Amino acid sequence: MNTQTNPSASLIQIVRPALVALLSFTVITGMLYPALITGIAQVIFPSQANGSLIVDETTGVVVGSALIGQEFTSPSYFWGRLSATGPVPYNAAASSGSNYGPLNPALVGADGIVQTRITALQAADAAVGITNPALIPVDLVTASGSGLDPHISPAAAQYQVARIAILRATDTATIQALVDEFTEGRTLALLGDPRVNVLRLNLALDERYPLAEALQ
The missing domain is CATH 1.20.5 (Single alpha-helices involved in coiled-coils or other helix-helix interfaces)
Known part of the structure; x- marks a missing residue:
């Protein structure tokens, strides 16, 4: 066998x-x-599956994503958080924070990121003839951990209301009502804090109180 x-x-x-x-x-x-x-x-x-894209209703053009912030530097718009991504702000391909320690001079020094932002905010107010007595919310002078945060706190939006109202030729109550309208609550009423999506707010600002009309 x-x-x-x-x-x-x-x-x-x-x-x-x-x-x-x-x-x-x-x-x-x-x-x-x-x-x-x-x-x-x-x-x-x-x-959400397609990136939470925001489309301009008047033109049908995609202007951004609700999940990724954009840089606004004009004083006639609400400013979002700072971004530490490079080589440009809110670079989704290079998400990161600044990695500066809380005492790093580059962050909190006389010529650091925080003071530079404070100076810019105060200068924007002074340019329209106002002095804002409110404390500047911390999220207006610091970057998020991802560098992409599209939101600011309601307090950060409220801090800018007076400036926006003057530049949009309307009153502060009207602009504050717009901020309140675009303030999102806590996720599932439990997670996170109330927040305002800066891109959505600025798009609504342009739609309802156009700069062209404000400058007339």
Whole structure:
């Protein structure tokens, strides 16, 4: 009786299940599962699945994402948080904080980031003839950990109301009402803090109180 086995046959018996498993899981986890999840997301959460894009209703053009901030430097707009991403602010490909310690002179020194921002805010107010007695909220003079935060606190928005009202030729109560309208509550009423999306707020500002009319 021949008890010898064929090495080639044994190798095939070992390799075949491994190849079948590899191909099966490649198809299931690499194609079917992603396609299923993508399909569900497109049906249930189409906006979030596509990046929470914000579209200008008058032009139909995508102007940004509700999840990524944009830099506003004109005094006629609400300013968001600082951004430490490079080479440009709010660079989604280089999300990061400044990594400065709380006592680093580059952050809190006489010519540091915080003081430079304070000076810019005060200069913007002085340019329209006002002196803001309120304390400047910390989120207006510091960057977020990601450098991409699209929100500011309601206090940070309120700090800028008087300046915006003058430049938009309206009253502070009207601009404050707009801020209140765009103030989002805590997530699930529990997580985080109330916040204002700066891009959405500025788009509404342009829509309701256009600069062209304010300058007439």
